[in-house]
Amino acid sequence: MAKVNQPNPVRTQLESMRSFVVANLNACCQEAIEWQDTGTLKTNSKLKEAASRLTDETFAHHKMTHVENFVKTAAMEFIVKGSVSTS
Numbered sequence: 001m002a003k004v005n006q007p008n009p010v011r012t013q014l015e016s017m018r019s020f021v022v023a024n025l026n027a028c029c030q031e032a033i034e035w036q037d038t039g040t041l042k043t044n045s046k047l048k049e050a051a052s053r054l055t056d057e058t059f060a061h062h063k064m065t066h067v068e069n070f071v072k073t074a075a076m077e078f079i080v081k082g083s084v085s086t087s
Helices: 010-025 025-038 047-053 064-081
Strands: none
Touching: 010 025, 010 047, 010 064, 025 047, 025 064, 047 064
């Protein structure tokens, strides 16, 4: 029986989150700095919206860590390369 390639839900969710962050990088960076300074995020936060894309139980306790780390990486990549890869 041939093996059917099914999309990996974890990878799909990470790609969705990354694409969202890249499209909203400035707002995500501003919110990450504010979050670091105040310890709070607004209800309609782009960071929360990015984290909401990570629904697999793999991310259950670390959604915001994944988002924050990617925001930092994307910001550095933008500074160095002038653009950001979502993969």
